[in-house]
Amino acid sequence: DAGITQSPRHKVTETGTPVTLRCHQTENHRYMYWYRQDPGHGLRLIHYSYGVKDTDKGEVSDGYSVSRSKTEDFLLTLESATSSQTSVYFCAISEKEATVRDPDTQYFGPGTRLTVL
């Protein structure tokens, strides 16, 4: 899985509690992404980062925040978890900025299965 680890791999938590998921890469890639995967929806982008302390929202960012203080780590935080955030979360990385000539490929981590009761 391209030098990407996610922790924890599984988590069960209760509604209203804060949760932080960690993505760690050893590839020194500039770009990092958080997705959630739900049946019938494929993968949907939550947030992404284009450098240390540089982040932007994806299509389903409500209820999530992110931080990137080091190149290798990208944290996803659910400030107050809800049952609708039960999902499988994937981190992805890509090396360089995509251009018209080369929309760079993303490489994915193994995923974190989060259950909010």
Added chain:
Amino acid sequence: AQSVAQPEDQVNVAEGNPLTVKCTYSVSGNPYLFWYVQYPNRGLQFLLKYITGDNLVKGSYGFEAEFNKSQTSFHLKKPSALVSDSALYFCAVRDEYNFNKFYFGSGTKLNVKP
């Protein structure tokens, strides 16, 4: 807005037969299209991508995809299916105006039976 559609939730094929997994896209500009595969309890793995040029793109594990602009399709194909090809397949499109955003289809489960 960019989007992709995978019209089949599941595709069943016998080992040794050709397989096709369908994908159609909707973009306002030039399409940048990808196929990924996901094995159980694993992350997504890149298979192939289309940028410009030849309409037939070759990728990993013997897969290829045919780009058809008039039909706005990007179907994934393999001449001879293996049982080990059984997995979940995702089509994705890159946003022309923000290359850092991907839009994924809902996925197609491929079952290859011996």
